[in-house]
Amino acid sequence: MTATFEAFQTRAAAVSAEVHRFATRHEGLAFIECFLREVGVSEAPGSGALWVDGSFLEGIGSAHVTSQVPGVSFEVTREAAAVAKVGISQLDWAIAGTGTLVQDATAVEKRLVSTLPPIHLAVLGTERILADFNSVLQRLQPEQINYIAFITGPSRTADIERVLTIGVHGPERLIVVVVDDFEKVTA
């Protein structure tokens, strides 16, 4: 597990993703709340964070988050996503070999929070990191899922003079919060 995580972290960091690992969801959440405050998430216009609720907050509750960090909303709309500072969503799988996150992104809310805001924060269970592309495709099958998203680092371009520039149309930062005790809620 640790070796797989480390391989994932190395590859993801190589493409400018910021990966953090925690033993419990509570520790992960504490980090997220701290991070959101640090980047200035608040109720002021253009400073909000949008969270697509998932099993990560099971037994904790979204109200806990909004009470800790005002400015976090769980009402994901196109209009809100267009002005949000941070988008938060739960990812289904990851690929160690390339540092890639994978998600069933059929629900439009998941796509909105990971495309429009300048920061995308992804939460993921440690046991969800698999070795390669094919292992993931056995679990997320295009036969059944209409939109599968593979995300490897933040948005980038090298279209002007081949100079790598981060954050052209999608997020400028990709924060990945990996949590070890996720299994209990995702199993």
Add this chain to the structure above:
Amino acid sequence: MTTEFKDSIETALHNPNLTGALGRFSEAYRISRAKAYEGIDFEAVRDRIAEVKGKASSRFEELAEQFKANAERRGAKVFRTSDPAEVKRYILDLAKAQNVQSVVKSKSMASEEIHLNKAFEQAGIQVDETDLGEWIIQLAHQTPSHMVMPAIHMTKEEVAEVFSQEVEAGQAPDIPKLVKFARGKLRPKFLAADMGITGANIAVAETGSLVIITNEGNARLVTTLPRIHVAIVGIEKLVAQVADIDPILTALPRSATGQLLTSYVSMLSGQVPNTDGSPKDLHIILMDNHRSDMVKDPKFKEALQCIRCATCLNVCPVFRLVGGHVFGKTYTGGIGTILTAWFDELKKSEDIQGLCIQCGSCVPVCPGKIDIPGLILELRRRLVVEQGQSLAMKAIFGVVNNRRLFHSMLRMAAVTQKPFKQGRFIRHLPLFLSDMTDFRSLPAIAPEPFRDKIKAIAQPKQAEKVVFYAGCLIDFAYPETGTALVKILNKAGIEVVFPEDQTCCGAPARYSGAYEVAAQNARDNIKALLETDATYVVSACPTCTVALKHDFLDTFKTLGITDAMGEAQRLSDRTIDFSSLVKKLVDEGRLTFKEGQHLGKITYHDSCHLKRTLKATDEPRELLQKAGHELAEMYECDTCCGMAGSYSLKLPEISAPILERKLKNIKDTGADKVVMDCPGCVMQIRGGLDKDGSPIQVEHTAERLEDRFE
């Protein structure tokens, strides 16, 4: 070549921004590609791609119907057409019916192929490219110069100027700022658009899925925000099953941009919800536009294995000098030349196919295993069949095809060259011929050709005989190379036989598309070379070796000549290049190097045909090192020297800068000798160093090894 085209080459060559950007890129690309493939068996990956895509193209019709059924089952509307005009009509009708005011596009070469933006503009519908490179060229009113990096030909200053003129005044040439500016300006367009247009990198028949690969994230926005999504997909993007995605996804990012994976890969299979909860209006257009005609062509079918990674552009010594606005139309570079001939028309490829120097650099790195130079040669041949050879070329081939006339003219030239000759070189030629000696000296025709010289060599009679095929350059310009070869083989107890009736190997005719001429050369040589019962037919010219070993067979096969195939095969089996033969003789203990020699530092230049067709790279190096030389490898040791037979006569303006780069790489090693196996390269490099006044000696491996054996 048209004057207009020649002018465009001149303009490109004198654009320092262009040549600088492309030159730096080609250097960085090699390194990043190699790094990305670490731990990956590239040969295995490309075998799978060739298999997957080759099989798919054999059953396009079936896969297209399967894709249609599966995608429609999942809510898409699939429209199949072979006609680009119908693609445009379908999209415009849809736009009108759905009251579309504005359209955003992510990168789609298929839409470039059919000039879709122009159709939108004419219909009064706002259309914006959102891939940064595509947006830049749209604003600049240009076409993409590269399939992966459409604006690679522009500097940040030029981009800032385009943004300032076309969008908002006062943009500074600062790349992060320019990128941010584009993000800011395009974001409202994404949010306002009614229709999003994408291409697709892969279309999976068994699931009706589209795979879209991007780095910027624009395709995710284009497929998420507008209520209508139209995907334009060339049918060559079809594969049978989900498992077929893997090899393509392994190769495409690594070969295209040196990435393990791009930032985003989206797999779309049918309708997804819009942001207001309504189902997406999804239209997939499967476009043929002559692709199924290519399937029916046994030679060109393999071009459909292309995954559009643009590696053939990135490793091409000509592309890095002139760029895609000269080398190609919508699709650029080597593969672009082939696609232009099919998607557009053969005639449109006439000028650009002439740019291919036939060095073969793109062959070992193509993920689709496409023989790009081979297919370009086939275009050349068909153009000659369709339009005939120029009068000048006809006259030349008329001479080459008559051995006696050809050889007596060469002998005559040895006399008439006198006014221009300085020692062993011709340094200046008058009038229209001056192009040939502007950047390098030419070798003077030897006073005594090898065919006369060999008669004076007293060879010991031996049971084992080897036939020597000299080729024109060694015979008439560098007979000393032939003499060295005879001396070395004699030491191994082999008698060298030189059949008098051997003639030009036909390479000049073949590489100009004149296959009938090449076939006659082949027949004459086969007859002459098989007359003696010999262990080997050896040549010290890799291009001639390739002709004897491979091209004769291919020329006959292409022309449907069957009666000479058996003999051609016999000759092929017997043919070997000089270094490989000598290496063999050393390994067998028949040649022994003098011991304890310290002969100093040399560098070695790999000739295109020796390295990439005959695959002899280690043999000459090993021989030279065993002889007592220290080998200092030059940068880009296997990049073409720019000679390429008659190419340097037809396109001296391109040959010259390629040579210049080679000379720099040779000089940078600090070696005082550069050795190579090809008399054509000797001619080019020796001539270039002579013009430079450089003291570096240029030698054929045979000459360098002449006195090295016991």
